[in-house]
Amino acid sequence: MNNLTPNQIHDAKVFYRFFNRIPEEKWCRNYFFMGNQRCVLGHLGVITRSDLNPSAQKLISLFRAYDRRDPADINNSTFNMPKQNILNHLKKMFSST
Numbered sequence: 001m002n003n004l005t006p007n008q009i010h011d012a013k014v015f016y017r018f019f020n021r022i023p024e025e026k027w028c029r030n031y032f033f034m035g036n037q038r039c040v041l042g043h044l045g046v047i048t049r050s051d052l053n054p055s056a057q058k059l060i061s062l063f064r065a066y067d068r069r070d071p072a073d074i075n076n077s078t079f080n081m082p083k084q085n086i087l088n089h090l091k092k093m094f095s096s097t
Helices: 006-020 052-067 071-076 082-095
Strands: none
Touching: 006 052, 006 082, 052 071, 052 082, 071 082
């Protein structure tokens, strides 16, 4: 895993706080949105993968800098619920410093 810059660690903490405030029942897998649920990128306002906004681009860059993974893949993992998958991954980014 790559070492993150202080700015990237800060961004990881900001994203962690943002996603932590979203209730678990508002998360879904495999879709940007489904009813009133959203995936990690959907919570940032993404509707299609070809229309990424600056926040989504920043999150994707952060995940790729950390371990070359895509946040959607982490969200869609069946290891935990989507919210917990994202929070766990973000927390690793700033807890290992």
